[in-house]
Every structure is written in structure tokens, then in C-alpha cells.
Amino acid sequence: MPSSDDVIPIALALYNSPRRYALLVGSGISRDTGIFTASEITDDIIRQIAGNKIQPGQKPQDWYKETHEGRAPTFTSLFGDLPNSKEDRTAILRQYFEPLDRDKKPLIIEPMLAHMSIARLVRDGIISMIITTNFDPLLEEAIRKETGKIPVVITHQSDTRLMEVAGDQCRIVMVNGRYPTTDLKLTPKDLAKYDENLEEYLDRIFSEYGLVICGWSGEHDAGLVKILIAERVRRFALFWCSRDSPEKIPLGIRSALHIATVGIRSANEFFNDLESRIDLLRRHERKTSLTIDSAIKKVKDALRDPRPDLILSDLLHDETDRVLAEVNRSEIIPSGQVDGKACFKNRIEELEQASAPLAAMVATIAYYDDGNFTDLITETIDRLINLSPIENMFSGTLRRITGIQGSTDNYLKYFHKIRLYPALLVIYASGIAAVHKGNLTSLAAILEKPRARRFIGSEMAWKDIPFFDEVNIWSTLWTIEQWTLDYSFERFGKKEDPYYYPTRVIQAIVSNLIPNELYFEAAFDNFEYLYELSYLNQTSGNPSQESFPLMSRVWLKSVGFGGAGKIKFPDPLISYLANIGQKIDRTAFFQGDAQKFLWCMWKYGKIFQVNPPKTDIPHPQGGFPGL
Helix, strand or coil, X not given: CCCHHHHHHHHHHHHHCCCCEEEEECHHHCHHHCCCCHHHHHHHHHHHHHCCCCCCCCCHHHHHHHHCCCCCCXXXXXXXXXXXXXXXXXXXXXXXXXXXXXXXXXXXXXXXXXXXXXXXXXXXXXXXXXXXXXXXCHHHXXXXXXXXXXXXXXXXXXXXXXXXXXXXXXXXXXXCCCCCCCCCCCCHHHHCCCCHHHHHHXXXXXXXXXXXXXXXXXXXXXXXXXXXXXXXXXXXXXXXXXXXXXXXXXXXXXXXXXXXXXXXXXXXXXXXXXXXXXXXXXXXXXXXXXXXXXXHHHHHHHHCCCCHHHHHHHHXXXXXXXXXXXXXXXXXXXXXXXXXXXXXXXXXXXXXXXXXXXHHXXXXXXXXXXXXXXXXXXXHHXXXXXXXXCCCCECCCEEEEECCCCCHHHHHHHHHHHHHHHHHHHHHHHHHHHHHHXXXXXXXXXHCCCCEEEEECCCCEEEEXXXXXXXXXXXXXXXXXXXXXXXXXXXXXXXXXXXXXXXHHHHHHHCCCCCCHHHHHHHHHHHHHHHHHXXXXXXXXXXXXXXXXXXXXXXXXXXXXXXXXXXXXXXXXXXXXXXHHHHHCCCCHHHHCHHHHHHHHHHHHHHHXXXXXXXXXXXXXXXXXXX
């Protein structure tokens, strides 16, 4: 008799390797809904064709072969013997997928317990790939209800660009078609072979993912079985969950694959037990986050893998999820009397602890990448700068905040702005790593491609805009009370300037990649200058010396708030820019346009009334008008 403990090995496998196992499900998960199987639909349509011509005891498909010169029925041939307009075909199929009750009213077919449990596994980031032989949309409906998102549905008619194997979003591969949008594979002849693109896609899935099979007998889908049992290197296990004994698994599958069989009572009970076991594992998980060193090691290990894109996608997605869970945590300010300075410091440290491993991961990719994973960098930053609003940061009724110079509203603004601190750490850490290594295509993915989705009141429209005005050290960390100066002294023993604290935090994140302090200091200033030029290239406003994105560490040390000094470019920056034209050429930074880069250097020079450093970029004849 199957036991609920039998599901434990599967729960452990899925929990420890999230989004690395695919589900292969068949009619068994929809059986209790009353929806017909492919074989049942085929037999019923043949009966409609044959009328009373089928002899007692004769199988409908045998009758069809006898009366059609030995040819097996196919989806197309069945409808060739019936009224064949599109409307007729839809009406015939509707009786199987949209049945009526005795009063001719539509029966409402809802997702079953199995569908909903699968949907919650998708919601919780355990499953992202589902292969199904079913035609119905019940899994789609369940996932939409639980996640609020529409999964990507893939059939033989889908664009091959949708046929991705990365776990970045949920995909449902409906191998036998989808009612009512495609033809359906109903008959043995239909099921013997798949479209070439779909076959290749399934081969990639079976190569990259482990499998949990449930509600599928393997008896009728000959083409799918052929792809499944093909010789390949398998990185993850294959679990076969069935109410029948293991001997009922088709011999061809048993002999070709190493299968772990699990006895179940029903699909509903199995997926419910699986969800419960994984939830139990999650609740007992040790709440220890990655260290910076272990985060870097995970990325380095992934880069050595034959398919690093799959692993890196999961790593960044999972770690970004963890950061966003902390960023979006509400009620972070306690009720009653609040020490404003201590509470803000606590929040900064919480966000640093949560986001430092992610910043180290992205920095490692930017350091070693040759341009293959820039989309992952951009996607991570996009998620960190486009945050869901938080309405309630206060717990209960706030009575009094001590140690603040402004109003309670200003204090709340500090906490809203600090939500972009993880984005700042990721952008700076990865940008410094990219600049140090000379990977300007990675730098373009960091500074030029991410976009903040914001509502522009003056235009009464949503716009995708650069992030610089919001994600900079001053906008994110600065307070009227200048608390970061005190934090810097408490943590690092220096109360130097507002830049010292974030600089040391960022240095700790990238110290594994840039251990030499002098090299780090040079890369920091070089990055900030390129950050400023990228800002000037993308902004539509009229920036000035008081624009936060232009108030770099170099500005602070040479010009300062009084504005009495002149920008003094550090020697490492002058040296870095000497051959910047060669570095920009054939990269995505400034779209490879060195002249545009030079124009921004002169624009910067005009704002600060200094001549830009010399470069290897030739000046256009007549210079730049207005500069």
C-alpha cells in the first residue's frame, strides 16, 4: 500500500534542485474532471462515423482500419469522414471539452487538487517546466490563479523562439496540441511522431531536466516515448509515479531508463503530499544566507559547466527573489518610541546582508563574462529598480521618533529611498568589476540597458527611463542628519566623508575579484566617471554640477559642496581614458560609438568648466558645436 512517506525522495530532489526538474503529466491528473482521453475521443468519433456498422466486441479503431484499406485513423482523416468546416470541427470537439449537463447547460470544469498543487509549486519557484499530453487548459488556469501570471504555452505551432529551457518563467509544453487553438494528436498514427522543432525541444528538456512523471502510462504516445528513451547524459533523476505496479511501465521504457518508481493512490493525493513535504522542508530550512565568497564560488562553478546559462539563470533568479523578499518586507519601523538613527542603521545593514551575495554574483559575471550573459545582468538590475510599492512601513501607531531633524514624512522617505540600496550595490559592484577587467559590453548591460518603469505626471503616461536620478549614492543613502558619517566611524573607524561608508561596503563585496586596494580605488573612480558620462548620454534634462548623478567621489574631493574647487581627474583615470577609443570599439558600450563618448566627455567638461582628459578618439572637424 503506498505511503505518504514514499514522496520524500522526490520532495528532497525538487527542494534541493529548484526548477531543475520538469513534470511530465498525462490524463491521470485530469481523470476526475470527466474530460475524455485522446483514445476515448478517437473511439467516440469513429462510432459517430460508423453508426451501427461496428460489430459487437469489435474495437472502433479496428473497424476503421478494415474500412479504410488498413490505414490507421489520424486526426485529419477522422474529420475527413465528417463535416469538415472549421465550425463543424469545433462543434464536434466541443462536446468533449465543454460538455453540457442534462439540461443542456455548460458543465463548469475546474482545476483539480493536483492542478492547484502543481500551480503552487510553480508559484514557489520549485517547478518551471511542465510537459503534458493533455489538451485541456486546466493547468494554465490553476497557475494563473495561484501566481497571477499567464504561463508560456508551447505547442507544435509555437515560434521556436519560445522554446527555451531556462527556468526564468513557467512553460507548459502541450505535446499533443491544445484545445481549441491547434490540431490535436488523437490517434496512434498521430502520436507516432512529432514536429521536428518540437522533437528537438523535447530532447533538450529531457537532457537538461530531471523528470517527475505522473498520470502518464507511456502506452499510447509512441513518439514521446522514443524521444524520452533516446540515449543522453542525464544530470538528474527520473521518478515514475503510478497507481499501477512497476511491471505496468512499458518494457521499452523500463529497459532504457533508470527509473525510481513511486506508488501513489491518485494524482490529487500525490501532488498534495509532495507540496506538503516541500513546504515542511522550507519551514525547517536553516535561515543562513550565502556568504560573498560562496556566492562567487557558485558563479565560478557555473561558468565551468557545459551549460552555464541554465545554472546562472537559476542562481540569479533565486538570489534576486531573496533580496526582493527583504526589500518588500513591510512594517520595518516599530511602533512606539523610535530611535531614528539606530532604526535606519539597522535597515541599511539588513539590506546589505541580504544583497551582498547577489552583488558579488553579478560582479563575478561582469568580471569573467565575454558577452554571453549580459541579459542576465540587465534582468537582475531591472528587477531591483522596479519595485512594488509598500504602503505600510509602520507597525501600529507611531508615537515619536527621536534623533531626526526633519518631519516624520521625511524620515519615511529615507526608508523608501533605501529600498534601492541593493540596486546601488549591484550596479556599483558589477560596474567596478567590469571596468577593472575592461568588459565594456558588460558595463553597457549595467548602465545602459536597465530601465525604470515610472509614471511621468507631466505627460500622464508610463515611461521607461534611465535609473541614474534615483540610484546614486546621494539619492539612496544621504540623510539630513548625515548618519552615514557616524555609521562609517562606528564600523570602519573613520568619519571622513559621505562616500567613505558605501565605498568600503562595495570594496568588501568585490575584494575577492579585486584584492589590491589601489586597483580597487582606481576602478571605483574610473567606473564613476563612465557612470557620469552614461548619465549625460541618456538624460533628457539639463544636468548641472548639483545633479546627484554627477556628484562623484572625485567631485566631492576636488569641488565639494562649496563649489570653490575644480575637478581634478585622478592619474589612473587619465591613464584609463588614454586608449578608451580602442576599448569602446566593437563593444556595446555607447553602442560602440566613440564619437558619442567623446561628445559626453566635452559636455561633462562644459558643466564643470574643465578640459576633458586626452583620449585616442579623433576630434571631429570643427569640434562639437556648443561645447
